[in-house]
Structures are given as C-alpha cells and as structure tokens.
Amino acid sequence: MLAPTKAAPVLEVTGIHKQFPGVKALSDAGLRLYPGEVHTLMGQNGAGKSTLIKVLTGVYQPEHGSIVLDGEAIAPCSTQHAQELGISTVYQEVNLCPNLSVAENIFIGRYPRRYGMIDWRGMRKQAAELLARLQIDIDVGKPLSSYPLAIQQMVAIARALNISARVLILDEPTSSLDEAEVQLLFSVLRSLREQGMAILFVTHFLDQTYAISDRITVMRNGEREGEYACSELSRLALVNKMIGASSEAPEQAAACAALDATVGEVFLRTKQMARRGVLAPIDLEVRKGELLGLAGLLGSGRTETARLLFGADKADSGAIEIKGRALNFSTPRDAIAEGIGFCSEDRKHEGAILSLSVRENLILALQARQGLMRAIPLRRQQELANYYVKQLGIKTASIDTPIGTLSGGNQQKVLLARWLATEPKLMILDEPTRGIDVRAKQEIMDYVTRLCRKGMSILFISSELPEVLRVSDRIVVMRDRKACGEYRRGELDDSSVLHVIAGEGAQ
Numbered sequence: 001m002l003a004p005t006k007a008a009p010v011l012e013v014t015g016i017h018k019q020f021p022g023v024k025a026l027s028d029a030g031l032r033l034y035p036g037e038v039h040t041l042m043g044q045n046g047a048g049k050s051t052l053i054k055v056l057t058g059v060y061q062p063e064h065g066s067i068v069l070d071g072e073a074i075a076p077c078s079t080q081h082a083q084e085l086g087i088s089t090v091y092q093e094v095n096l097c098p099n100l101s102v103a104e105n106i107f108i109g110r111y112p113r114r115y116g117m118i119d120w121r122g123m124r125k126q127a128a129e130l131l132a133r134l135q136i137d138i139d140v141g142k143p144l145s146s147y148p149l150a151i152q153q154m155v156a157i158a159r160a161l162n163i164s165a166r167v168l169i170l171d172e173p174t175s176s177l178d179e180a181e182v183q184l185l186f187s188v189l190r191s192l193r194e195q196g197m198a199i200l201f202v203t204h205f206l207d208q209t210y211a212i213s214d215r216i217t218v219m220r221n222g223e224r225e226g227e228y229a230c231s232e233l234s235r236l237a238l239v240n241k242m243i244g245a246s247s248e249a250p251e252q253a254a255a256c257a258a259l260d261a262t263v264g265e266v267f268l269r270t271k272q273m274a275r276r277g278v279l280a281p282i283d284l285e286v287r288k289g290e291l292l293g294l295a296g297l298l299g300s301g302r303t304e305t306a307r308l309l310f311g312a313d314k315a316d317s318g319a320i321e322i323k324g325r326a327l328n329f330s331t332p333r334d335a336i337a338e339g340i341g342f343c344s345e346d347r348k349h350e351g352a353i354l355s356l357s358v359r360e361n362l363i364l365a366l367q368a369r370q371g372l373m374r375a376i377p378l379r380r381q382q383e384l385a386n387y388y389v390k391q392l393g394i395k396t397a398s399i400d401t402p403i404g405t406l407s408g409g410n411q412q413k414v415l416l417a418r419w420l421a422t423e424p425k426l427m428i429l430d431e432p433t434r435g436i437d438v439r440a441k442q443e444i445m446d447y448v449t450r451l452c453r454k455g456m457s458i459l460f461i462s463s464e465l466p467e468v469l470r471v472s473d474r475i476v477v478m479r480d481r482k483a484c485g486e487y488r489r490g491e492l493d494d495s496s497v498l499h500v501i502a503g504e505g506a507q
C-alpha cells in the first residue's frame, strides 16, 4: 500500500459490499482519490469495477461501507444526487440526448433563465466557453448527433464541469475512440488534473493506463487488491495482481503456428466490391483455414468492408464470390445461410438482448440460421451454452441469468460465442475483444486461431495492431476507405505497420 500524500483525499471509499441475487459483486471494495490525480481502476472482467462506480454515482446502494467526500459521509441515492454532490460520470455509451443541441445537452435540467424564460443566447455562450476550456471549438447550436463520439464525450465532460464536479469518473471511455481522439481526451484530462480535479478512469488498455495515470487501484473478485503508484508497478506485476498470480509470467504471445503454403482453396473473394461514398473498389481473398487481418485506423473502411461482406449494407458495384459462385447478399440472412458469421463491437445496438438469458442470447444466431420453425431442443441449447461458458471463461451465475446482469466484458464473450455456435465457415471478427481483459483476450484469440487451423476462415479487424500482427497470416492495410497494401506474416512489425497506415510506405 502506498503512503498517503500530504493532501487529504477528496474521496475515500471503504468496505463496500454489494450483493445481487446469487452474486456477490463487491466485498470490501474501496479506493482513495486525491485532488489533481488521474487514478486508474483495473481488474479482470467481472472484478466489480463498474459496480463500484455505480455505487459512487448513486445507481446502486451498497449493503455496507462508507463513502466520504471532502471529509463528509455521503450516500448518493441517484445519479442526479451524486452529481449535485460533485461526482460526475461519463460512460462509454454517452447517455445524452442525440437530437438536442450540444448546448442543450450541457444544460439539460438546469437551463439558465433570464426574466423567467430560458436564456438561449446565454446558454450557447456559456456552452461555448465551457468547451473552450477543453480546447474544443464547435458550433454548439448543432445537434449532438452531428458530432463524432469523441466530441460527444467531451460534451459529457463539459456538462460534468458545469456541475462543478470535484470528481470525474470515466468507465471505459476510450474503447471506441481512435488514436487521435484518445490523445485529445487525454490532453483534456491532463488539463483538468492541473485544475485540481480528481479523475477516476477505467480501461483495459495497459498502454493507456501507463500513459495517463498517477496511481492505480487493482480490484480482484470484488475486493480492493491494492493501490499503487503507476511508476512503481511494472506491467507484468500489474497483470499478475489482476489475476492473482504471484510469479508466473503470463505466457507471452507465442506467435501462432505459422501457416505453411498449404492453406485451403479460396473461400471468399471480392472483385472490385464497392459502395459509393463508403468504400472504394476492393479485391479481397480469404482462403479456407486462413486468418486475414484488416488493419487501419477507425474510419479507414474496415468495418464498412465487413458490413458489405455480411450483407448488412449492400454493395452497389463489384461482386462477391463464395467458392467461385457469384452471390449478391441483400441481407445478413443470406450471408448467414452461406456460413458467414459476424461478431461486432457494437454490443449495444447489434448485440445483446439484455432481458434474455445467456443461453437464449447464445443460441440466437444458430436459431436464425435453422429457421424459426425448427426450435433447437432445450437440452442442446444447454449443452451449447455450458460448452461456451467453459471455453471462453464466461463469468455468470448460471446459463439462465439475464445477460444484462453480466459485466461488459462477459457480455461481449457471449456475443462471440453466439457466432461460434453456428460453426461458421467464415467468421468476421470486428473488434471482438473490446472490453475484454488482457488475459482473457489472449486466451480467446488463441482459441479462435485454433479453430482457424481446423479450417475456419477468419477476417479479423482490430485497432490493436500488435494483436493483428501476431495472429494474422496475411494483412490488408486500409486507409481513407481503400485497401492500400497487402502483407504476409512477418513482413510488417509494430513500427513499419504504423508507417503504412499513415501512408508513408513500409520503411
């Protein structure tokens, strides 16, 4: 444990217990936040990070424990109450109103008034000033939805600032941001830190943790494992503390068995497949048993390519062939019938049906492929669910638990299992391990690569370049909505791939 610094903590949380039916989410959790620090909360999927944050922000009430803010015990009973006390949160999925203007979003519920009327001009002016403090210069009269997610998060932060937050909490805010947007967010966080704000940050990205934090609290199984100065904790030690190992090094990324020249025949080929304004004509080829990586920045056209291959959007020129047969997918149903699966990062919009159980969510794609008239027998559903819960290490009280009560990372694992259960011939993985902790991520990618070696074709999309380099047999690099190069395993390394992505050639 770290000796307290001279200043008093702005927030001190101790002995928090939170029980859900059948699940002990927190037992003796806690943390200390000091003014003017960025503090990262780390732990494996299901460790209790989001639950602890929801206790601090009044979403859940704990059975025991104390929360002391500026020396006074508090008991937030709603997010609104927590905000009034000075604790504000920014979630990954920004929970503001997309149709309202930026200015309105900043002032929702607290519109400035003048002579009894809402002072629209004053509001826009104040909104612009708040955003200027974050070095953001945008038209605050435009609807929030007209701006990218990164800007929307800044608006959420501006809102928090306006409520004069002492404590700002961000739960996995960077998982959908590209590199430049992460840098923007970090520069804002640094300047807020200088102004004395206490910032609590949750992420699974080790690089980000080390780039921004002063201190780290590690959680394990609902408990506080320890509190460390970032500069005094090595990455290896951090991972070991998260998983509860002492000396064992996490087996490092043995490069996957290199593929010999005998991959199977071409499974899928695109010829000049394109969609106006979305993707320039692209020629791709994926062989049976091959893992093809798509690298590139967010917005480079990777997800757009995947959506065309899956029939989620329709190509307006070019062709898609499966085993030499020309096809034209107009809906995902057509693609699923051809043996294509698509696990995407967007678990809120395309994925989990929160009120259904783990088992029901898991068999959805298989059921869709079989046709709704041929129900999968309950016994078979249970077998499949139990199998994948074990294979992917899904942390859930039972297979009949509603998926909405699982932690974010565990929900993502269920969605991956949903597609694996269809035993697809081509699996498209679009950021499949978003929100999944470091250790589980590696286990899942190893599992998927083994499936690939048994004959499944995989198209793998990830912003984490080392991961793409590690697992792919071949890599297509995309930039500005076009394919701009193709490389075999070993032809690119961490630094040359960056040059290619940035458009400077491989050297």
Ligand SMILES: Nc1ncnc2c1ncn2[C@@H]1O[C@H](COP(=O)(O)OP(=O)(O)OP(=O)(O)O)[C@@H](O)[C@H]1O
Pocket: 020, 021, 023, 024, 025, 043, 044, 045, 046, 047, 048, 049, 050, 051, 052, 395, 396, 404, 405, 406, 407, 408, 409, 410, 435, 437
């Ligand atoms: N509303 C709920 N009802 C029942 N169980 C819940 C609920 N919310 C969380 N849990 C359980 O509490 C535990 C901790 O979940 P939490 O979401 O806090 O994890 P986390 O550390 O944020 O994980 P991740 O990194 O995957 O987001 C999990 O076992 C989860 O299933």
Ligand SMILES: [Mg+2]
Pocket: 049, 050, 051, 407, 408, 409
């Ligand atoms: Mg979480």
